[in-house]
Amino acid sequence: MQIGIIGCGQLARMLALAGWPLGLKFSFLAEPGDTGDCVLGLGNLVSMPDDFETMSAAALAEWVYFALDKPSVITVEKESVPVDLLEALKTHCAVYPDPKAVRICQNRGCEKEFIEGVGATMAPKIIVNTMEELEAAIEQLGFPVIVKTCEEGYDGLNQWKMDVAGDLVKFLASHDSIVESVVEKRVNFSREISLILVRAADGRTASYPATQNWHEGGILRASLAPAQNIDNDLAKQIEDLAERVLGNIDYVGVLAIECFVVDGKLLVNELAPRVHNSGHWTQQGAATSQFENHLRAIAGLPLGSTDVHGFAGMVNLLGVEIDAQTALKPNAFFHTYNKSVRPNRKVGHINIVHNDANSLKLQLDKTLAAIYS
């Protein structure tokens, strides 16, 4: 079966690496500026046509469908994909996840409306479009806040933390205007966890155990799964959240939910309609990786077991060059994305597995220290 992937970064790479053993074939759509290095040799790589901006969604969809070798299914590796193109592609083949789900996740405003709509809790927030609204929102919420643009913001990009009035003054002095943004109260979380869920086309669902995550400057640094010390109450909240989200969205594939834990309560931060960095540990830590399960879901194959044997962790390689030999340990697994190194750029990760949670955490900390200090 031919799978078309919109995007050609590391997530597309790891999807293809997981799909080849299943007999799946891949083609990738590069957007302007994409080099395609991550997917070199893993399938047919095509670039958007030069005049794509002037083409109608229907004409572009037809072009993309044929350029991607008439795939049976098209999927995405990122949320910033034109939804009208995805909708138009549905006249040629299956598109999973559904473009409506992608739309919800690509705009923080729509996403928060959806999260509120399913009855889940979030940090207090106000959507703003002007500098006056921004000032009024901060007045209402009180410091500290974090301001995030509704679109085109990820990995700490287009986000501003403001702790005191002086930070707002500086922001106002350096910006003439503001695009649609969400002003969020900064919560004092005890930890961040994420949920990696998968739903097949026949409605069956599976979930991996909650993952604990550590971020630096808004970018994921490390994960550990199963997250430790999840009491019954939190476990119930996690289960309830997964049900509420999957029960209210027409979804096929892997969906990630990033959360904060504040005073034992689960607050949703954001959703991702795709395989997720905090699920990379599943490559060695779970019976079936998130990448394989995403492909199984969209290709109509039975979902694989999400069972975890022991404990697993992941350390992101951000703007650092580490070779496979350096990372080599009997329980550590090196993954490179075939990318050139730039500051903070995700160029690979190391997965570590262990039969003891404390020993795993120690090894994660040692690995982080060796790489970043």
Ligand code: AMP
């Ligand atoms: P995001 O781009 O929304 O995933 O945010 C990136 C990271 O910034 C999160 O993983 C948190 O570490 C931090 N962060 C974002 N929003 C908040 C918030 N409302 N309160 C505290 N920390 C936050």
